[in-house]
Amino acid sequence: MKTFIWNDLSASERRTALSRPENRRDARVLETVKTIFDDVEARGFAAVTDWATRLDGHSPVRVELTRGLVDEARANLSAEDIEAMELAVEHVRAFHAAELPSAGPVIAPSQGLSLQRVYRPISTAGLYVPGGTAPLFSTLIMTAVPALVAGVPNRVCVTPPAKDGSLHPMMIAAGAAAGLEAVWRVGGAHAIAAMALGALRDVPAADKLFGPGNKYVAEAKRYATERISGIAIDMPAGPSELMVIADASANAKLIAADLLSQAEHDADAQVVLVTLEANLIADVAAELEAQLATLPRAAIARASLEQARLFVVDSLEAAAEVANLYGPEHLALQVADLDALIPQLTAAGTVFAGTYAAETFGDYAAGPSHVLPTDGAARAWDGITIRSFLTSFVVQRATKQGAATIAPAAARLARLEGLEAHALAADFRLEV
Numbered sequence: 342m343k344t345f346i347w348n349d350l351s352a353s354e355r356r357t358a359l360s361r362p363e364n365r366r367d368a369r370v371l372e373t374v375k376t377i378f379d380d381v382e383a384r385g386f387a388a389v390t391d392w393a394t395r396l397d398g399h400s401p402v403r404v405e406l407t408r409g410l411v412d413e414a415r416a417n418l419s420a421e422d423i424e425a426m427e428l429a430v431e432h433v434r435a436f437h438a439a440e441l442p443s444a445g446p447v448i449a450p451s452q453g454l455s456l457q458r459v460y461r462p463i464s465t466a467g468l469y470v471p472g473g474t475a476p477l478f479s480t481l482i483m484t485a486v487p488a489l490v491a492g493v494p495n496r497v498c499v500t501p502p503a504k505d506g507s508l509h510p511m512m513i514a515a516g517a518a519a520g521l522e523a524v525w526r527v528g529g530a531h532a533i534a535a536m537a538l539g540a541l542r543d544v545p546a547a548d549k550l551f552g553p554g555n556k557y558v559a560e561a562k563r564y565a566t567e568r569i570s571g572i573a574i575d576m577p578a579g580p581s582e583l584m585v586i587a588d589a590s591a592n593a594k595l596i597a598a599d600l601l602s603q604a605e606h607d608a609d610a611q612v613v614l615v616t617l618e619a620n621l622i623a624d625v626a627a628e629l630e631a632q633l634a635t636l637p638r639a640a641i642a643r644a645s646l647e648q649a650r651l652f653v654v655d656s657l658e659a660a661a662e663v664a665n666l667y668g669p670e671h672l673a674l675q676v677a678d679l680d681a682l683i684p685q686l687t688a689a690g691t692v693f694a695g696t697y698a699a700e701t702f703g704d705y706a707a708g709p710s711h712v713l714p715t716d717g718a719a720r721a722w723d724g725i726t727i728r729s730f731l732t733s734f735v736v737q738r739a740t741k742q743g744a745a746t747i748a749p750a751a752a753r754l755a756r757l758e759g760l761e762a763h764a765l766a767a768d769f770r771l772e773v
C-alpha cells in the first residue's frame with residue numbers, strides 16, 4: 342500500500358494522494374462507448390446482437406420468468422439459498438417501503454393559495470445488473486425491489502451471460518421474487534445503449550438508467566445523459582470502493598477482511614485505510630496476506646491492492662477530513678468514539694459504524710440499496726433510494742381570493758422584467 346502521513350502533505354499533495362486513477366475516464370473507454378451507441382442507434386437490435394456476440398460470446402435473449410423456469414431455478418438452489426435471498430428481498434422491500442413518500446403537506450402561503458408536492462413513479466426504468474466476473478444477483482434485488490415498491494410499471498432488467506451463456510439460477514429466482522416478468526441476457530455498454538435508445542426489440546426506451554458496472558458500463562450511463570436529451574441516471578456507480586477509518590481499538594483481521602471484500606470485486610476497485618494508530622499497519626498487512634492465501638479471487642484482489650492507499654492521521658478530525666475530501670462509496674468506521682466521528686462526516690455513499698457492522702451486510706441484506714456513488718460522486722449524489730424511482734411536482738391551486746392576493750405582485754414583477762404577456766395573464770385573473 343502506498344503510505345502517506347497526512348500532516349506532512351500540502352493541500353495539493355493531499356488532493357493528488359486522494360485522486361482516483363485516470364484509467365476510468367480513459368479516452369479509449371469513451372471511444373468504445375461512442376462507437377457502440379452510434380452503431381446501436383443506426384442498426385438497433387442487430388447492432389446489440391453483434392456487440393453481445395463479439396464481447397460476450399452470446400446473443401441477447403429475453404428470458405421470460407415463467408412459472409416453469411422459476412421452479413426449475415429454485416430446484417437448483419438449496420432451501421438455505423432461497424431463504425437467504427428471501428430475507429434480503431424482504432429487508433430491501435421493508436426499508437424502501439418505509440421511505441416511500443406520500444403527498445407532501447398542503448402549504449398555504451396566503452389565503453386562497455394552496456401548494457402540494459405529489460410523487461409519481463417514472464414510467465420505464467432500465468436496471469443494469471453486473472455479471473462480467475461474478476453474477477451479482479444481489480444488485481438485481483437492490484434495483485428491482487425498490488423499483489417495484491415505487492410502482493414503476495416498466496422494469497427492464499439486463500445482465501451479461503455467464504461464459505456458457507447461462508443465467509445463474511439465483512438471477513431467475515431473485516428476479517421472480519422482485520416481481521420481474523423477464524431478465525434480458527445481455528450486458529456491457531451495448532446493453533446500456535440498447536435500454537437508452539429503445540433498441541431491445543419492443544421494449545420502450547428507458548426514462549432513467551440504474552445500476553452499477555465496470556468502467557465501460559459506468560461510462561455508457563454517463564454518455565447516455567450527454568447524448569439523449571431528457572434521460573436520467575441514478576448516479577455515477579463504477580468499480581467498488583471502501584475506506585476504513587481505524588484507531589487503536591480496531592481489529593486488524595476485520596479491517597483486512599473488509600478491504601478484501603471490495604478489492605475482490607475488480608482490479609479497478611479502490612480500497613483505502615485511514616489509521617490513527619501506526620501500530621495497526623503491520624498487523625493489517627499480515628492479515629491481508631494471510632486471507633489472500635485462500636481467496637479464490639486473490640488475483641483480482643491483489644491487482645486492486647496494488648493501487649490501495651494508507652493514510653496515517655493524528656486525530657478523528659483529520660480522519661473525517663480525508664473521508665470528506667475522498668467521498669468513498671463505502672466508509673467503515675472501526676473507532677472507539679463513533680459519536681465523535683459521525684457528526685463530522687459529510688460525504689460517503691453509506692457508513693458502516695463499528696465492529697459488528699460489516700460492509701458485506703449492506704452489500705447483501707441489511708435493506709438500503711447497495712447501488713452507491715463512486716469516484717467522489719458521494720459529495721453530491723445519493724445512492725439509490727425510493728426517490729430515485731419517483732418524480733415529483735407541486736400542484737398549485739388558487740381561489741378567486743387567492744388570485745386577487747397574488748396577481749398584483751406577480752404582474753408588477755413581470756413588468757419589471759419587461760414581460761408584458763406574463764403580467765396580463767395575471768391581471769386577467771382579476772376579471773373572471
Ligand SMILES: NC(=O)c1ccc[n+]([C@@H]2O[C@H](COP(=O)([O-])OP(=O)(O)OC[C@H]3O[C@@H](n4cnc5c(N)ncnc54)[C@H](O)[C@@H]3O)[C@@H](O)[C@H]2O)c1
Pocket residue numbers: 373396397470471472473474475477480501528529530553554555556557558578579580581606607609610670711712713714715
Ligand atoms: N458502485 C456500486 O454500487 C457497485 C455495486 C456492485 C458492483 N459494482 C462494480 O460493478 C463492476 C462489475 O464489473 P464486471 O466487469 O464484473 O461486470 P459488468 O457487468 O459491469 O461488465 C461486464 C461487461 O463489460 C463489457 N466489457 C468488458 N470488457 C470490455 C472491453 N474491453 N470493451 C468493451 N466492453 C467490455 C462486456 O460486455 C461485459 O459483459 C465492478 O467494478 C464492481 O466493483 C459497483
Ligand SMILES: N[C@H](CO)Cc1c[nH]c[nH+]1
Pocket residue numbers: 477479480580581582603606670704711712713
Ligand atoms: N460491494 C458492491 C457495491 O460496491 C455490491 C456487491 C454486490 N455483491 C457483492 N457486493
Ligand SMILES: [Zn+2]
Pocket residue numbers: 581602603606704
Ligand atoms: Zn461487494
